[in-house]
Amino acid sequence: MDKQAIELSERQGRVEGMNASQPAERRELSRSDERVHVYRAQWSFERLSQMIREGDSVLNLGAGDCRLDQRLARDHRCEVVSLDVDDYNETELPLVLYDGLHIPFPDDSFDVVLLIFALHHAEDPAAVLREARRVCRRHIIAFEDSLISLADRLVFRGFHRFLKWSQGFPLPQHEWPPQRWSELARDIGLAEIAQKDIGRTFGYLASRHMAFVWEKTDAADRTP
Numbered sequence: 001m002d003k004q005a006i007e008l009s010e011r012q013g014r015v016e017g018m019n020a021s022q023p024a025e026r027r028e029l030s031r032s033d034e035r036v037h038v039y040r041a042q043w044s045f046e047r048l049s050q051m052i053r054e055g056d057s058v059l060n061l062g063a064g065d066c067r068l069d070q071r072l073a074r075d076h077r078c079e080v081v082s083l084d085v086d087d088y089n090e091t092e093l094p095l096v097l098y099d100g101l102h103i104p105f106p107d108d109s110f111d112v113v114l115l116i117f118a119l120h121h122a123e124d125p126a127a128v129l130r131e132a133r134r135v136c137r138r139h140i141i142a143f144e145d146s147l148i149s150l151a152d153r154l155v156f157r158g159f160h161r162f163l164k165w166s167q168g169f170p171l172p173q174h175e176w177p178p179q180r181w182s183e184l185a186r187d188i189g190l191a192e193i194a195q196k197d198i199g200r201t202f203g204y205l206a207s208r209h210m211a212f213v214w215e216k217t218d219a220a221d222r223t224p
Contacts, residue, residue, distance in 0.1 A: 033167070037090065040201055041067035044116055044143070047198050049076055051141055051213060056111040059083060061103070061132055062118025065090040081110070088169075103131045110135055115142040117209075119181065120172040129188050133216055140190065140214045143198065145207040148177050152207035159206055178210050190214035 045068060052058065054077050060069050063082035066089045072078040073093070082095045083103065089095040098104055100122070113136040115128070122128040132140050145156050153175055163169040182192055194213040200206045 037065050037067055041071055043201050044068050045071040047211060048141065052076065052078065052112055058112045058114060059110040059135060060114045062115060062121065063095060064088050066093050066095060067091060068116065069093055101127055103135050105135050107134050108137045111138050112136065113140045115140065117143050119144060120174045121170055123173055125174065126184060126188065129184060133188055133190060136216055138216065142181065142212045144181055144210055144212065146178055146210050147175050147207060156207040181212060185212065185214045189217055189219040191217045
């Protein structure tokens with residue numbers, strides 16, 4: 001058995017031994033909610049598939065409904081681990097629950113760590129990003145809202161208040177412009193190799209979105 005196969009077997013064993021949610025406990029979605037979730041996963045997958053190599057090992061930190069993970073595993077042949085602080089899983093994939101601070105995997109466990117609209121929900125985004133850096137071997141990919149203009153900030157607030165009212169999702173902790181996310185990544189010891197506008201998930205019902213690709217480096221962590 002080669003090294004990659006051994007790592008895969010060991011990681012799968014760790015996931016199976018963790019606090020994984022059970023599909024039988026899933027809440028029933030309305031048809032409209034399900035269509036939105038399927039569309040959102042497709043939208044994210046179309047953009048991520050250009051940034052992730054087929055067959056990569058991926059940790060989705062803040063996996064939400066796990067539908068994106070399902071697409072990456074099925075259509076991009078990625079080995080995906082779903083991780084979150086709460087259970088919103090709508091798939092048959094196992095979801096690992098954690099405390100929001102300490103990722104339960106060793107250093108350099110994954111080729112890529114995803115933070116898809118997750119950092120703005122973190123009480124301490126520096127701590128989350130630091131842990132993401134620890135467990136990734138190559139890249140961290142984050143999607144965040146642009147929030148440069150007042151219009152985008154107002155749309156961002158309204159959209160998340162609707163999600164909280166309709167589905168119980170938590171409100172964001174931060175409303176940061178792209179420059180501040182880039183500065184945080186640099187201070188953590190990550191090199192930014194790409195930042196680009198990736199459009200809006202729901203047209204003008206959502207704020208503009210940015211994709212960040214950060215590379216793990218040997219630079220020192222300069223955060224407090």
